[in-house]
Amino acid sequence: MNSREQTIFRKYLERRGLKLTSERQALFDELFARHEHMEADELLVRLRTKHKKISRATIYRTLDLLVDSGIVGRVRIGDTGYRYERLRAGEHHDHLICNECGRVIEFFEPAIENLQDEVCERYGFLALSHSHQLRGICRQCRPRAAREHAKSVEGEPLRARGGPRRLRPVPSPR
Amino acid sequence: MNSREQTIFRKYLERRGLKLTSERQALFDELFARHEHMEADELLVRLRTKHKKISRATIYRTLDLLVDSGIVGRVRIGDTGYRYERLRAGEHHDHLICNECGRVIEFFEPAIENLQDEVCERYGFLALSHSHQLRGICRQCRPRAAREHAKSVEGEPLRARGGPRRLRPVPSPR
DNA sequence: ACTGCAATTGAGACTCAGTCGCAAATGAAG
DNA sequence: CTTCATTTGCGACTGAGTCTCAATTGCAGT
Numbered sequence: 444m445n446s447r448e449q450t451i452f453r454k455y456l457e458r459r460g461l462k463l464t465s466e467r468q469a470l471f472d473e474l475f476a477r478h479e480h481m482e483a484d485e486l487l488v489r490l491r492t493k494h495k496k497i498s499r500a501t502i503y504r505t506l507d508l509l510v511d512s513g514i515v516g517r518v519r520i521g522d523t524g525y526r527y528e529r530l531r532a533g534e535h536h537d538h539l540i541c542n543e544c545g546r547v548i549e550f551f552e553p554a555i556e557n558l559q560d561e562v563c564e565r566y567g568f569l570a571l572s573h574s575h576q577l578r579g580i581c582r583q584c585r586p587r588a589a590r591e592h593a594k595s596v597e598g599e600p601l602r603a604r605g606g607p608r609r610l611r612p613v614p615s616p617r
Numbered sequence: 618m619n620s621r622e623q624t625i626f627r628k629y630l631e632r633r634g635l636k637l638t639s640e641r642q643a644l645f646d647e648l649f650a651r652h653e654h655m656e657a658d659e660l661l662v663r664l665r666t667k668h669k670k671i672s673r674a675t676i677y678r679t680l681d682l683l684v685d686s687g688i689v690g691r692v693r694i695g696d697t698g699y700r701y702e703r704l705r706a707g708e709h710h711d712h713l714i715c716n717e718c719g720r721v722i723e724f725f726e727p728a729i730e731n732l733q734d735e736v737c738e739r740y741g742f743l744a745l746s747h748s749h750q751l752r753g754i755c756r757q758c759r760p761r762a763a764r765e766h767a768k769s770v771e772g773e774p775l776r777a778r779g780g781p782r783r784l785r786p787v788p789s790p791r
Numbered sequence: 792a793c794t795g796c797a798a799t800t801g802a803g804a805c806t807c808a809g810t811c812g813c814a815a816a817t818g819a820a821g
Numbered sequence: 822c823t824t825c826a827t828t829t830g831c832g833a834c835t836g837a838g839t840c841t842c843a844a845t846t847g848c849a850g851t
Contacts, residue, residue: 563751571716572751576749
């Protein structure tokens with residue numbers, strides 16, 4: 444493989460006098476083989492099952508390099524840990540995350556990006572990065588979610604929850 | 618204190634047959650006493666120094682209730698742990714976060730909110746909550762950041778970093 | 792190809808935020 | 822004032838991520 448990103452990564456390492464080891468290459472390949480959002484441990488397992496021995500520490504260290512080189516993004520999708528995703532050079536996107544099925548949908552809305560710049564100007568703020576995520580229910584899950592909601596307490600609106608912290612369900616009022 | 622939020626919280630507890638204990642009240646008061654973004658441990662310390670004995674577990678449990686009742690927001694500001702902030706009923710805001718000084722600036726841009734709705738419609742997505750954060754350098758820190766940047770390697774653009782993971786600084790090319 | 796050595800790795804101990812289980816304590820309905 | 826479900830504190834636990842250090846390995850120079 445000799446993608447644009449591969450070159451960027453090689454040059455990035457070179458520039459800082461770092462080595463392109465077989466572990467780094469393997470992790471790079473795994474991450475760029477498919478377009479998914481993966482967790483560190485997931486990558487560890489994938490590589491291990493591919494007979495490639497690699498330690499957890501190395502996964503994290505290499506992930507830092509990939510993120511720092513700009514070709515991989517580190518995102519918080521759930522409420523625990525990070526997910527890593529390949530970034531296509533020059534492209535940018537934000538995320539729609541389904542609370543039901545976990546699906547992650549990427550979106551890009553130039554008008555929002557412009558408004559962000561405007562907000563920054565308003566506050567004299569120099570933006571270096573941003574994260575913008577909408578959580579809710581995706582098209583596929585909406586019918587099911589609506590059915591289940593119907594069974595629950597009337598008057599209790601479908602509400603956002605900070606995370607998957609589990610609280611006792613609301614008892615029916617007697 | 619008998620604020621709007623106090624009432625919401627009391628009713629919320631009532632509705633689920635939960636008790637308004639002195640610990641819960643104390644945590645509520647602490648959180649609503651000032652408009653700041655606080656970490657769980659910070660709240661623990663504050664309450665402890667105020668002669669109020671309370672355990673870490675209770676802090677977390679109560680925070681869950683406050684968040685679930687909708688009067689407190691749980692936000693990821695740094696890259697580790699959550700921060701909690703009072704939410705004024707009916708108001709909403711997003712965050713500008715300074716990488717240099719840690720300052721958190723709240724902003725609200727209706728046009729962005731509208732565009733979000735538009736994006737959701739496009740994907741048939743039902744949004745329940747969102748988080749939108751811009752990271753960068755605030756007005757106060759910009760002069761200093763610029764000075765320091767001048768001392769570093771030329772041609773190395775001021776770049777966003779996923780988090781505060783520390784990587785060796787780029788050595789000057791010889 | 793061989794050497795030298797700084798960069799890198801793996802293993803496992805460690806940290807830190809947050810969670811859990813349980814016996815003792817307590818708020819509130821009667 | 823009683824009763825008892827809810828709540829609390831304690832301390833053990835979990836899981837993601839980090840650190841240390843001895844052993845290994847790329848790679849620049851020969």
